Amino acid sequence: xxxxxxxxxxxxxxxxxxxxxxxxxxxxxxxxxxxxxxxxxxxxxxxxxxxxxxxxxxxxxxxxxxxxxxxxxxxxxxxxxxxxxxxxxxxxxxxxxxxxxxxxxxxxxx
Amino acid sequence: xxxxxxxxxxxxxxxxxxxxxxxxxxxxxxxxxxxxxxxxxxxxxxxxxxxxxxxxxxxxxxxxxxxxxxxxxxxxxxxxxxxxxxxxxxxxxxxxxxxxxxxxxxxxxxxxxx
Numbered sequence: 001x002x003x004x005x006x007x008x009x010x011x012x013x014x015x016x017x018x019x020x021x022x023x024x025x026x027x028x029x030x031x032x033x034x035x036x037x038x039x040x041x042x043x044x045x046x047x048x049x050x051x052x053x054x055x056x057x058x059x060x061x062x063x064x065x066x067x068x069x070x071x072x073x074x075x076x077x078x079x080x081x082x083x084x085x086x087x088x089x090x091x092x093x094x095x096x097x098x099x100x101x102x103x104x105x106x107x108x109x110x
Numbered sequence: 111x112x113x114x115x116x117x118x119x120x121x122x123x124x125x126x127x128x129x130x131x132x133x134x135x136x137x138x139x140x141x142x143x144x145x146x147x148x149x150x151x152x153x154x155x156x157x158x159x160x161x162x163x164x165x166x167x168x169x170x171x172x173x174x175x176x177x178x179x180x181x182x183x184x185x186x187x188x189x190x191x192x193x194x195x196x197x198x199x200x201x202x203x204x205x206x207x208x209x210x211x212x213x214x215x216x217x218x219x220x221x222x223x224x
Contacts, residue, residue: 006152009150034212036213043215043216043217043218044200044202044215045214045215046212046213049212086152086153097143097155097158097168098213099155100145100152100153100154101152102150102151102152103152103153
């Protein structure tokens with residue numbers, strides 16, 4: 001059963017608009033959650049992880065255990081944010097191998 | 111320059127032939143992984159290895175085989191038993207298999223079987 005759900009295959013916004021990429025998960029414990037990004041012609045790379053509570057390239061993501069969500073947000077999208085974004089979950093102490101969502105393609109129009 | 115190297119970038123094979131994809135890392139990472147990336151399906155785990163000479167099946171291991179004879183190498187063989195082998199294959203590594211460790215990915219190999 002899929003444990004990480006990214007409901008949007010494609011998200012299209014204009015430059016300067018806020019962006020939110022949704023990620024919901026199903027796990028009863030305390031998961032480790034990550035966002036990975038794949039820019040055009042580049043390798044897949046880590047964007048941020050929830051335990052670091054960091055902001056990378058203006059993106060933030062907050063773990064909401066009540067809603068089992070880990071949405072990725074940025075207040076003002078830039079054209080260079082256009083990429084494929086994957087949410088991933090690890091289960092510490094259990095099967096810790098990361099499980100990925102199906103990905104959301106973000107397109108930021110000028 | 112440390113990282114993960116996958117070769118070749120593109121691979122073409124005829125149906126019924128086995129093919130081996132190379133993955134080498136010089137990051138001194140213990141754990142290595144193979145994922146398959148298909149449009150609309152995200153990344154699906156094929157095999158993973160936490161330590162040399164040991165590996166486990168992932169979610170879609172049927173038709174694939176791996177070996178981990180050296181820490182830095184984790185080759186994937188796509189056998190003729192794999193029903194839909196045409197795909198983009200990603201190799202990754204992490205420092206260890208703890209759940210908080212980020213994965214480092216290679217550039218991928220695109221396999222086309224006709």
